[in-house]
Amino acid sequence: MKEDTELLAVEEARARTLALVQPLPTEWVRWEDALGRTLAEDVRAQRTLPPWDNSAMDGFAVRSADLTGPMPVRLRVGETIYAGQTPREEVRAGACARIMTGAPLPPGADAVVMRERTRLTPEGDAVEILEGVGPGNFVRPRGEDAREGEVLLPRGTPLGIPELGLLLGQGRTSVPVPRRPRVAILSTGDELCPADAPAEGRIVDANAPALSLAVLRAGGVPSVLGIARDTREDVSRHLAAAEGHDLVLTSAGMSVGEHDFVREALAHLGVAQDFWRVAIKPGKPLAVGRKGGTLYCGLPGNPTSSLVTFELFVRPALRRMLGHADVEPPRVPGRLEGELKKAPGLDHYIRVTATWREGELWARPLATQTSGALRSAASATHLLHFPRTSSRLTTGDKVELLLLSWSA
C-alpha cells in the first residue's frame, strides 16, 4: 500500500475518484422509477405531436388574407370545432369557424383570432373581427413538440418531470437508464452500538443510517452491513460481505490512531488505494480505491466529516454511475455574514445557514464547526468554501456556496 502522506487538493481528489467510475449497465424502468435518472440511449419520437395544426386559443379560425383591409371585418360563422373533433367544413373566403383551444385547424384557415378581439352578432351567424392578424397567429403547428423519427431526447438527458412528460406524451411508459448503484455501508469502531439497541457507555452508530439516507437521496440503493470491531480481522470479515456492490462506504478508522485498521483491511482485501488524505477540513483522512468494478470510499468517522466527504466526493461518483454529465457539487454565489479565520493550507467547508436578503444570499456560519458534532451540520443549508490560500473572510465578502443534498 502506498503510504502517501501528501495531502491531495480537493479538485484533484474528486477528479481521481470520478476517473474510477463510469455509468452502470442499462436497465428498463417504468416512468415512476425514472425521475432523477438519465437516459441510457437516444429516444426517438414514435409519433408527431401535436398531430395536426391546432388552435392555441378559444376564438375563430380565419383566413388571414380576409383581414388585410380596414377593420372591423364581418365574417360568416360556420361550424364549431372542439378539441377531440375533426373539422367537417373548409373555411372559405369571407367565412370562419368557431374553434376551441386544442381543436384542429379546419382546412382553408391559417390563423386564429382570440374571442376577446371579436364581437359576435346576436343571431350568432356572423362575427366582427376587430383586429387583423397574420398567418399562423395562435396556431400551434403540427410537430411543434415532436416529429416522428427524430431524436426527441439524447442519451445522457437527466429525466426531470417535463422530460418524463414528453416521453409519456409519446406513449412511452418505460425508459432505458443506468441501473441504480448498489452501495454497502459499514461502520467500524469498538465504541459503537446500533441505534435500535443503545447501550450504556457506547456511542450510537449514527453514520451508517445517515449515509444510507444520503445514498437514497443520491439515487443509490443502500445496504447497511452492521458494525465491525476495531480489528483487521473483523473489518476484513465484514468487508468480504460487501463484495459485488458498486460502491462500498466505510465509516471511521481512517486516521492514524492505533485502532485505525480500515485501510489495512482494504489493502488485505486487494483494494488498490488511489489516494488517502485530502487537503480539506472537515474530511481530511478520506481514502479512495478500487477493486474490480467496485469503488471503495473510506470516510472519516466524525459524523459531520462523513457527510461532508459524501457531498464532495461520494455523491459526484454516484451521479456519474447514474449517467449524469454534470456531477460537480452545485454552487451559487453569496456573501458572508460574520468573520472567519484560519491558517492557510486547507480548503475549509464551513456549515452555514443562508438566507435571501436584498437580492443576495447571505451566509451565516453555524456557531459550532467541530466535525465531531452533528450539530455543526444540522440546520446548515450550504457549505461555504473558505479557500486554501485564504486566511480571513469578513462580512460582505463574496463567497462560493455549495448546495447541500442533506437538507430537509
Ligand SMILES: Nc1nc2c(c(=O)[nH]1)N[C@H]1C(S)=C(S)[C@@H](COP(=O)(O)OP(=O)(O)OC[C@H]3O[C@@H](n4cnc5c(N)ncnc54)[C@H](O)[C@@H]3O)O[C@H]1N2
Ligand atoms: N493524530 C491525528 N489524529 C487525528 C487526525 C490526524 O490527522 N492526526 N485527524 C483527525 C480527523 S481530521 C478526523 S476526521 C478524525 C477521523 O478519524 P477516524 O476516521 O479514524 O475516526 P475515529 O477516530 O474512529 O472516530 C472519530 C469520531 O467519530 C465517532 N464515530 C465514529 N463512527 C461513528 C458512527 N458510526 N456514528 C457516530 N459516531 C461515530 C467516534 O466515536 C469518534 O468520536 O481523526 C482525527 N484524529
Ligand code: MOO
Ligand atoms: O478532517 Mo476531520 O473531518 O476535520 O474532523
